[in-house]
Amino acid sequence: MTAIAIATPGGPDVLRPITMDVPAPGPGQVLIRVAHAGVNRPDVVQRQGFYPPPPGASPIPGLEVAGHIVACGDDVGDAMRGAAVTALVNGGGYAEYCLAQADHCLPVPDGLSLAQAAAMPETLFTVWHNVFERAYACDGEVILIHGGTSGIGTMAVALARLFGLTSIVTCGSADKCARALELGADHAIDYKTADFVAEVARITGGRGVEVVLDMVAGDYVPRNLKCLGVDGRHVTIAVQGGLRAEINMAEVMMRRLTLTGSTLRARTNTFKALLAHEIHETVWPLVADGQLRPVMDVSFPLHDAAAAHTRMEQGSHVGKIVLDIG
Known part of the structure; x- marks a missing residue:
């Protein structure tokens, strides 16, 4: 062969x-x-x-x-x-x-x-396990999805829509934001022209999201935590932005945040x-x-x-x- x-x-x-x-x-x-x-x-x-x-x-x-x-x-x-x-x-x-x-x-x-x-299979297994099993997302909750037009991002948007979640996605251009909205995202943020932390606060009325699906890691992590509401869950599935992050553990304690992540292949x-x-x-x-x-x-x-x-x-x-x- x-x-x-x-x-x-x-x-x-x-x-x-x-x-x-x-x-x-x-x-x-x-x-x-x-x-x-x-x-x-x-x-x-x-x-x-x-x-x-x-x-x-x-x-x-x-x-x-x-x-x-x-x-x-x-x-x-x-x-x-x-x-x-x-x-x-x-x-x-x-x-x-x-x-x-x-x-x-x-x-x-x-x-x-x-x-x-x-x-x-790769996107469906990954999103289902991480969003719905590890981050135990429930209908009525809001999820922030980075890379909203990627394979993972589009699958996460589709599953969010089918299972009653409101989705906020980040994308790297106005055209990709428009495409994400066409594909079912409820909100789209161009991270190159806007601060996604401020935009999430505006969209949620300051309440924050329940779940962040993170494919970036690195310096995105402390910014992601600012997007989470009380009892929020942060799940990392890739480290495209770097292996290390510096976070405020007091913030994790006071808002009862959960940080988790996984890889599938192993x-x-x-x-x-x-x-x-x-x-x-x-x-x-x-x-x-x-x-x-x-x-x-x-x-x-x-x-x-x-x-x-x-x-x-x-x-x-x-x-x-x-x-x-x-």
């Missing part, structure tokens, strides 16, 4: 097509003939040499795929063979075939294209299976009836994976970038 390998840590040009053997499914696994693979920020960070795959995972980048199951591990049985699925994977997505844990797969319902299906197969089951029961019906769809940006052929990474790093995309493979 053809796959895209990282020749050496570096820029997008280090992504190179290679020929390698098709993997065989082991216990609990299925082999997917990949139609499309999602492109995500962790793929870029892995390519740069800062996010190595966990032990036992494929070194080929790609954390989500959609396609058809063509082989099953002995303990899985053949009932899933031929099924159209989307799957969260630990790596290996940028390839014509990819292994996945059987219980990390979700069925592709009628009306959802395989390209759309491939654009969902979690156990059991955890991901339980998360997949909860999403299947709670969110997937909204996909099946057409209420939840990913925002799609641009697709690239597999051999143009470098161009897909370039587009992501330029920051001009809105929603998800995917690779067309099969």
